[in-house]
Amino acid sequence: MRIIGIVLAFISFLLLVLGHEFGHFSVGKLLGFKINEFSVGMGPQLWGKTKGETEYSLRAIPIGGYCAFEGENSDEEDDNGVRKEPDPRSFNLQPAWKKILVLVAGSFNNIVIGLIIFAIVFTITGSLTTKLSGVVEGKPAAQAGIMEGDRVLSVNGTEYSEWAEVTEAIANAEGDDIVLTVDRDGQILSFTVHTYKNEEGRKVVGIMAGREHSLGTAIKTAFSECTTMIRALRDFFVRLFRGQASSDDVGSIVQIIAVSGEYAENYGLMTVIYLIALVSVNLGFMNMLPIPGLDGGRILFVIIRWITRGKLTDKVENIINNVFMFALIALMVVLMFKDVIHLIK
Numbered sequence: 629m630r631i632i633g634i635v636l637a638f639i640s641f642l643l644l645v646l647g648h649e650f651g652h653f654s655v656g657k658l659l660g661f662k663i664n665e666f667s668v669g670m671g672p673q674l675w676g677k678t679k680g681e682t683e684y685s686l687r688a689i690p691i692g693g694y695c696a697f698e699g700e701n702s703d704e705e706d707d708n709g710v711r712k713e714p715d716p717r718s719f720n721l722q723p724a725w726k727k728i729l730v731l732v733a734g735s736f737n738n739i740v741i742g743l744i745i746f747a748i749v750f751t752i753t754g755s756l757t758t759k760l761s762g763v764v765e766g767k768p769a770a771q772a773g774i775m776e777g778d779r780v781l782s783v784n785g786t787e788y789s790e791w792a793e794v795t796e797a798i799a800n801a802e803g804d805d806i807v808l809t810v811d812r813d814g815q816i817l818s819f820t821v822h823t824y825k826n827e828e829g830r831k832v833v834g835i836m837a838g839r840e841h842s843l844g845t846a847i848k849t850a851f852s853e854c855t856t857m858i859r860a861l862r863d864f865f866v867r868l869f870r871g872q873a874s875s876d877d878v879g880s881i882v883q884i885i886a887v888s889g890e891y892a893e894n895y896g897l898m899t900v901i902y903l904i905a906l907v908s909v910n911l912g913f914m915n916m917l918p919i920p921g922l923d924g925g926r927i928l929f930v931i932i933r934w935i936t937r938g939k940l941t942d943k944v945e946n947i948i949n950n951v952f953m954f955a956l957i958a959l960m961v962v963l964m965f966k967d968v969i970h971l972i973k
Contacts, residue, residue: 640904642669644738644911645692651737653695656730662698662717669693697730720942724934731923731930738912739854745905746850747843753898754839755849756791767834769808772819774835778810785809790852791837798823799831806833857909865917921953 646668653666662681667673669687676685687693699718714721719730758780763770781787783797784807798806801823809818823831916924926949933940 641907642690642692644741644904644908647737647741647908648734648911648915649693649695651733651735652697652730655733656695656697656719659722659726659729660717661719661722661726661730662715663695664698665694665696667693667696724930727930728927731927732916734923735912735915738908738915742857742905742908742912743850743854745901745908746853747846749898749902749905750846750849750853751841751843754841755845756837757840757845758789758791758794759838759840760835761838762836764834764836768822768824769819769833769835772808772821773817774808774810774819774821775812778812778817780808780810780835781816782809783807790849792852792856795832798833801831808833853905854909857906858913861910861913919952920948921950921955925949925952 649666653663656663664681665683665685667685667687669690670692671687671689674686674688676683678684697719698715699720719727760774760776760778760780762776763774780794783794784801786797788794788797805820805822807818808821809816811817821833823833826832915922916927918924918928920926920929929940929945929949933945
């Protein structure tokens with residue numbers, strides 16, 4: 629099972645990157661950009677076929693892929709080393725709004741892929757609901773009179789409809805006592821419940837969520853899960869900016885694959901598929917960060933050049949993007965090395 633999980637994670641990561649690049653490709657084609665190549669994999673070309681003006685290729689290193697637009701680099705040359713005459717459909721000659729749509733499309737695809745996978749997972753496994761499937765015997769909730777089948781409506785007077793919101797409200801409640809309001813067969817009841825800390829040091833009261841197998845609920849839960857993930861990523865970068873995050877909080881593709889194998893062995897493939905959805909959302913969010921070399925950084929340059937009416941040249945933009953891209957690749961290599969050493973130990 630562990631090997632299956634590792635293989636599935638590796639293939640899935642490749643497909644997620646391709647899904648990202650296909651977002652750029654499809655919107656670029658729709659808006660009339662000239663696209664020279666759409667590649668599966670990186671490195672030396674193993675196979676290629678030209679259809680129309682675009683070459684579709686398979687390359688030797690099965691990690692990711694890319695979509696090569698005409699004119700992404702202003703100094704493109706032909707086979708004889710002569711600078712090309714600009715094509716009117718080149719990327720760098722298009723209006724700002726078209727460029728932004730193409731650049732956003734990759735991350736948009738990743739978010740959509742994540743939502744679809746989440747919805748599939750929750751349809752199969754069931755979505756957590758605020759209707760309780762059980763109450764732990766001897767714990768505060770049971771002692772207060774809360775029963776299996778009760779539907780939690782509010783915590784300390786604030787209404788919630790998602791299980792994650794309920795547990796978060798309990799965990800972050802001030803003081804040791806909370807007021808839980810529940811619906812019991814149409815009867816609205818309120819209970820004062822004493823909280824306690826579980827093994828992870830998180831406040832709980834001893835209640836267990838029910839599961840609902842419904843496509844509609846699964847879709848709703850998928851959106852909630854996606855929003856929660858993006859919020860967590862936002863909070864991480866706030867901590868990083870404040871110097872409150874460490875290198876242990878960041879991992880490479882090596883760590884993702886290793887964790888996927890462990891999850892497959894201990895929790896089953898459905899958990900691995902759930903993890904893949906998280907990675908897809910993560911990939912979409914990360915690419916929108918306003919850092920040169922990423923799609924978000926390129927969008928930032930598009931906006932700056934539109935505001936300054938082109939005072940920032942193609943050459944300067946390319947230099948900055950290339951420097952930051954090199955730095956990001958170097959960081960990726962360092963993280964991969966760190967994760968490999970950690971696995972060996």
